[in-house]
Amino acid sequence: QLQLQESGPGLVKPSETLSLTCTVSGGSISIDNHYWGWIRQPPGKGPEWIGSIYYSGTPYYNPSLKSRVTISIATSKNQFSLKLTSMTAADTAVYYCARRGAAAGGLSIGAFDIWGQGTMVTVSS
Amino acid sequence: DIVVTQSPDSLAVSLGERATINCKSSQSVLYNSNNKNYLAWYQQKPGQPPKLLIYWASTRESGVPDRFSGSGSGTDFTLTISSLQAEDVAVYYCQQFYSTPIFTFGPGTKVDIK
Numbered sequence: 001q002l003q004l005q006e007s008g009p010g011l012v013k014p015s016e017t018l019s020l021t022c023t024v025s026g027g028s029i030s031i032d033n034h035y036w037g038w039i040r041q042p043p044g045k046g047p048e049w050i051g052s053i054y055y056s057g058t059p060y061y062n063p064s065l066k067s068r069v070t071i072s073i074a075t076s077k078n079q080f081s082l083k084l085t086s087m088t089a090a091d092t093a094v095y096y097c098a099r100r101g102a103a104a105g106g107l108s109i110g111a112f113d114i115w116g117q118g119t120m121v122t123v124s125s
Numbered sequence: 126d127i128v129v130t131q132s133p134d135s136l137a138v139s140l141g142e143r144a145t146i147n148c149k150s151s152q153s154v155l156y157n158s159n160n161k162n163y164l165a166w167y168q169q170k171p172g173q174p175p176k177l178l179i180y181w182a183s184t185r186e187s188g189v190p191d192r193f194s195g196s197g198s199g200t201d202f203t204l205t206i207s208s209l210q211a212e213d214v215a216v217y218y219c220q221q222f223y224s225t226p227i228f229t230f231g232p233g234t235k236v237d238i239k
Contacts, residue, residue, distance in 0.1 A: 035226070046218055047167075047175060049228035060226040063126075096174050109181060110222030111165035115174035 002027040004097050004116035012091075012123050018084040022097030022116060029078045030055040033102035037112060038071060038082045040093040048093075052100060053080055087123045094118040127152050127229055129221050135235040144206040146234045148219035153199045154182075156223070163222035166195055166204045168215045169233075175218060179204065206236070214238060 008020035022036070029036065037052035051061040051071045059071040065084070073080040084091065101113030128151040138144040154163045162182035167175035177186045179195035182202055192207045206213055219231040 037228075039228075046233045047220075047230045049230070052226060052228075062227065098174075101177075101180070107159065107161075108222075109165070109184075110161075110163035110228075111167075111177050111180040111220060112175075112228075113177045113180075113186065115176075118174050 002099070002114055004099065004114060006095060006097050006116045006119040008095075008119060008121070010120055010122060012087050012121060013125050014088055014123055016087055018082070018087050018091070018095075018121060020082045020095055020097075020119065020121075022080050022082075024078045024080075024099075029073065029080065030075045033106040033108065035100040035108075036073065036080045037098050037100055039096045039098055039112065039115075040091075041096070041118075042090075042093040047096075050082065050084075050095075089123050092121065092123045094120050126227075127154070127221055127223060129219060129229050129231040131217075131219060131231040131234050133234060134232075135237065137237045137239040138206075138209045139239045140211065141208050142239075144209050144213070144236055146204045146217050146219075146236070148197075148202040148204070148231055150200045150202075150221050150223070152223065154221045154223035155199050162198050162202070164195075164197070164202050165220045165222070166193075167218045167220065168213075169218065170215045178217075209236070209238070211238065 035052045038050040053059040068085045070083040096118045097116045098112035099114040101109045164182045166179040169175045183195045216233045
């Protein structure tokens with residue numbers, strides 16, 4: 001079955017750029033009607049959507065993070081990636097990659113049906 | 126921006142009893158074009174990612190026990206666990222997707238055993 005796995009550094013210094021990659025296995029990232037997304041969750045808080053991308057390459061970002069976020073996709077590698085610049089302590093969180101699902105016929109379900117296990121990112125000098 | 130709120134913040138329910146969680150959106154999440162409410166519910170246990178339970182406000186995800194049900198339309202929604210089991214102890218989040226393609230999660234409701 002489809003699985004997602006995040007990879008990247010667990011510790012980032014203030015003002016630096018976070019780079020994370022999500023590897024999709026058990027299926028193709030180039031599938032119609034499914035978007036791929038990044039969500040983060042600070043310790044003890046609720047999830048926050050960061051952004052999503054379609055295999056054709058059009059990304060969408062949370063307006064609150066848009067100036068610092070870049071999401072890209074590499075269909076040949078079955079991967080998509082996140083870059084978040086100017087990291088601060090407020091960006092400390094578990095970062096998840098996930099798939100936005102679609103029902104039979106292609107209609108978006110408007111929710112994330114498959115998630116990676118998440119990777120903890122701490123911002124500290 | 127659509128704001129999503131949940132109530133209560135936490136609740137404790139006896140095993141076998143009903144648990145009810147409410148979610149309110151600041152704007153309607155009903156798409157008139159397809160009559161779908163873009164409201165989802167997730168369950169999250171410690172150390173795990175959120176697990177999708179319900180989408181389109183009332184459609185149960187494959188494999189989710191039928192004691193979980195969702196209801197509501199427009200701006201007011203409810204997740205009901207009809208007979209609480211020990212394995213249902215978790216934090217539950219609602220999430221809206223009306224402001225396409227932007228997602229907003231609620232603050233969560235913690236469910237415990239009384």
